[in-house]
Amino acid sequence: MKNTSEISKMCQEATxxxxxxxNGYGDMVIMSVKMYEEKLFMLDLYNKLAAAEAQIAEGKVLDNV
Structure with missing residues (x-):
């Protein structure tokens, strides 16, 4: 990779x-650090939601009455 500043610019602008x-096959994925951190945040959120839904399904809830 010789033109890293152009690649960096592409990553910053990409959504x-x-x-x-x-050779026609997937090799790498690149993204900005900001996008990477957002993806990690969302993955963590989805994991917490899945755990909460599992607890609800198992009846492990607190009653606030």
Missing amino acids: EPIYITK
């Missing part, structure tokens, strides 16, 4: 990860 292929 989705950029997929790099090699």
